[in-house]
Amino acid sequence: MSVVDIVILILKLIVAVLQLLDAVLKFVR
Structure with a gap:
């Protein structure tokens, strides 16, 4: 794997x- 692949x-x-965080925040509110 090259550095670009990792990035x-x-x-x-x-x-x-x-x-995922955005979905959780919408779910909580």
Whole structure:
């Protein structure tokens, strides 16, 4: 795996976590 692949994976993970947090916040309110 190259460095670019790892960076893309991390970015996708961050986006997924942000979407999950957004969904949780909407669910809580």
